[in-house]
Amino acid sequence: MKTLRLILGDQLSQSISSLKGHNPDTDIILMCEAWNEATYVKHHKKKIAFLFSAMRHFSEGLKNKGFNVEYTALDASDNAGSFSVEVKRMLSKYNFDQIVVTHPGEYRVLEELQSLEDELNIPVEIREDDRFLCTPSEFVSWAKDRKQLRMEYFYREMRKKYSVLMDDDAPAGGQWNYDAENRKPPKEGLDVPAPYIGTVDDITQEVISLVSKRFDTHFGDIEPFYFAVTRADALQVLDQFIAQRLPHFGDYQDAMIEGEPWMYHSHISFYLNCGLLLPLECVQAAETAYQQGKVPLNAVEGFIRQIIGWREYVRGIYWLKMPEYADQNFFEAQRPLPDFYWTANTKMNCVRQCVLETKKNAYAHHIQRLMVLGNFALLAGIDPKHVNEWFLIVYADAYEWVELPNVSGMILFADGGYLASKPYAAGGSYINKMSDYCKNCSYKVTEKNGPDACPFNYLYWDFLDRNREKLSGNHRIGMMYKTFERMGEDKQKTIRDDSQEFFSKVDNDILV
Template sequence: MRNLILIMGDQLSPNISSLKDADPERDHILMVEVMEEATYAKHHKKKIAFIFSAMRHFAEELRETGFTVRYVKLDAPKNTGSFNGELGRAIKDLSPEKIIVTEPSEYRVLSDVLTWEDRYSVPIDVREDTRFIANKDEFANWAAGRKALRMEYFYREMRRKTNLLIEDGKPVGGKWNYDSENRKPADNDMFMPSPLSFEPDEITRNVLSLVDKQFSDHFGDLDDFWFGATRQDAEKALNHFIETALENFGAYQDAMLIGQKYLYHSVLSLYLNVGLLDPIDICRRAQEAYYEGKAPLNSVEGFIRQIIGWREYIRGIYWLKMPDYEKSNFFDATRALPNFYWTGATDMRCMAEAIGQTKSDAYAHHIQRLMVTGNFALLIGANPHEIHEWYLAVYADAFEWVEMPNTIGMSQFADGGLLGSKPYISSGNYIAKMSNYCGSCKYNVKEKTGENACPFNALYWHFLDRNSDKLRSNPRLGPVYRTWDRMSDEKRKDYIKSANKFLNQL
């Protein structure tokens, strides 16, 4: 044979660079399910099932186009459990002239891949992942010499490059960003669409049985599995979102409601991040909806910004700053993550809702992640590496390149402000404004201190007080610290006392 082409679990795209110029007559494809990747973080059962099922379906898609696919299932008798072991076995059995692989999305895997040529004495062709708009060098060039790497400015470059929502060289509507229009609280009386769900086929049912057997001690529920597993499923899910939810996505993207897991969110990131959807195609479809009058500009711009702005920017930060970025801990936070992050058993209704749906569906939307579970972890001084590992494990769309900067940088401010201009923290007031959680919570969001007070209220001031030496000079926090300084000594002591009592219980 000529080439052995290795395709990884998040490279399920027919236009992946490793398949460029591939010859079905002479090249073989290698795909492997390995325990090493399923357990380096203790991934949610539904996440493992989704990825394995999507891989198996993609292998069938490749076979239908004429390729020979060597697919090693997790429970195959000779499965060595690692990329290295399975590649070594394939090389021994097939004697390829060359190994071709698209660069892995995670630093640790790429570091390993770069050792393969010496290890196996076979030429390795590591190709750029061309599914992204900005490559690593382009982002590094943009970042060079900048004091602050703010997403907004990078996003504008991506808009110009893609020509999305651009007319005559200027942003449609006259503004680059309509985020100020996208912060409305929702109401249960509103029509709430649900993401398109899919009945598991035989391949998926076999995977669910495998996961149930092999990963019974992993976090999350496996029942009611509804994710699609094919490119056709992902396309249908995209069409469904555009037709039923995009119109209201913008205005209500920050809202949270009891029992409403999805509101107007697309839940497409899991398909996008494994390669079943193309980012530019998604954005063009959303843009088309705007021009056809099916969705307003604030919704379409906000949706496109998440993909060509935030997603691309986060990837750029990851590759620019790894491997040291993972160790960032600006606040020297060391507290262990509370056990209820794994059980959902807490009297704080907002936390119980966010963690409960995470456990059941391997999903929570970005405000639940940022301003509920992330906000709480930051306020209590949780070790940022622990919360990073939690997010990586529990969400179906979480791969390290996209999850780590979102957690270390945006959520936990552990990078000291490289990514964000201030910590994303709030008292209970923000959650009360953007959700209906507080009305049925054991704690009273209007009480600031004491046994019945919302814990977020005292924890907010406790966080600011204990980190005053690192944050007081932040211009965006100046007004907040002036408010703290104007409080009476007695009131400040009461906040600190209430927060310490709660923290001691953790």
């Protein structure tokens, strides 16, 4: 049976399900740099360059192994602009009996693929994406009859399923979760290792030139370029993390230091999410390092939880709740995204640092995303659609399946608590504890009100005040409402007045 096998840009694994059963005598692999995929939101320049270079390298690897690959570069004269039209063009050139593709990562792409069968009158087989460790149907079964879907319980089931960090039926060390040990603030003298710096070969340089020319209006810096763009190099990133960063990852995974965007994090989400690395091999590499006594349990458990716990969990939520999940707006937030999310032109040093690093690297670690950039968006009541689009645009590891549940569920509480048990709102004291940003800020984190006060301080209480009707019954934050009541009417009015003055400046593009 002659088969057209479509490989999407985030499916760069030679073990991908769509390649299984491949017949080199009859089958053709189709890969294309689709204009509409690069522009349906205006992705960060570095993100586009990373994926196009990785795709080209992956295509060359397939050809070297004897696969018959048809690859359409973005600037090819016959580029049709979308993978659907590229499929049609291939069908006009060759007679295929079927199309095979692995299940896509985004709902809109799934809809497009599902429409091809009727439109083209040819069977389209959409295969399970077996790079993930929990299928959507398995997640549906786990979620059935549960009033709340808490990641911790899902994570424990995944640990058992794959026998990861287990002593027979018990968790290694006697605890499932060592998160309480993983919240150390930064300290003086931390020796953070340099991040992986990839080699810019001819293929990557050609892509950088292409993206610089064709996507010049997109956000972000394309150079310096340092991503791994092959599986071999992605494995080097993993090895470097295990050896150099994982031993301290647990302790300082929540810490933020000005001028240190990479900290002790793994930086492998880029490669996991496009297929150059596989989740179980990353988990097993970390577990082996623990078993060899090279890394402490709190570090390896925290890292593994991110992969087989959180990553699989948010994907399960996405496919369980789409497409309705994309429209969730529990707080009815309507404020536009402030311009400083693009320009970094703000006196709030924490926000400024995180935006600048995002612009440069197409990366920020999870606490920068959650407790600085996301926290401000939550407190300010920014429309979830604007926040989701921004996060999808600016990060090289962002695809809707992972971005949307993290933003709408974790960051903005836009689903009303389906994913998270409480809003992750915080004042300036949290940022001051977990970073050194406040010492170089125009505002004073120790002041609670007035023009010099850290805006996070009064915006936190204003957020609770504005959303009292929806949040006062939440047992995890009920104590904060009692604290707010004890402040008295004068203090409460000052909080409201400071917040309104701040929002007036934001809404009128006045520097804040």
